[in-house]
């Protein structure tokens with residue numbers, strides 16, 4: 603099992619305590635009603651889906667409960683780093 | 693409230709002894725969920741010191757998250773719930789059932805379903821974690837005594853899991 607460093611608990615915890623929550627740094631449009639259907643579709647459904655380095659959200663659901671961000675390689679499944687929600691992209 | 697606190701179903705009130713571990717119902721306890729962005733605001737409000745690091749306990753209070761504490765004690769009742777303040781003090785006494793696992797095999801038994809490294813889990817620590825898919829609050833009260841708080845509706849399932857492991861050791 604992978605051990606994931608929770609930036610809030612500041613320790614490595616077993617993967618079973620965490621849940622994946624999709625690509626990180628997707629900002630909700632400030633005024634959705636001004637968007638075209640294509641723009642709204644892009645916000646809701648279209649993701650980078652890279653082969654390799656990926657900034658993504660995780661939640662320490664069975665721990666401190668907090669959402670945070672991680673950089674994980676989608677090929678090797680290795681976590682490069684994790685950082686608190688609200689911090690700039692790494 | 694008193695009646696509800698004494699309700700222990702579905703965990704039997706009588707201790708169950710197995711090889712190396714005894715499974716007992718924890719004494720009735722009040723539980724308060726304390727939430728605030730600012731620890732100092734809660735400390736001022738309650739007139740108490742709160743643990744600073746996640747996982748640590750101070751007196752009867754454990755820090756479960758960056759803005760979350762759990763106050764468990766046999767008989768406590770904060771005077772004010774903090775209405776109007778940027779914090780919350782919520783009575784969650786009835787939500788959980790406490791189960792005590794005691795004995796030299798208790799740690800191994802817990803690790804049958806909990807992925808945390810319990811050998812390095814120090815006495816006095818408390819954390820939210822998982823046992824076979826069930827959310828639990830786990831604390832180590834001594835080298836061989838562990839306490840598990842579980843939401844009431846999951847208790848029967850968890851207890852069955854515990855006793856199955858204990859029987860088959």
Ligand SMILES: [Zn+2]
Pocket residue numbers: 608609610611612662665666667668
């Ligand atoms: Zn955490």
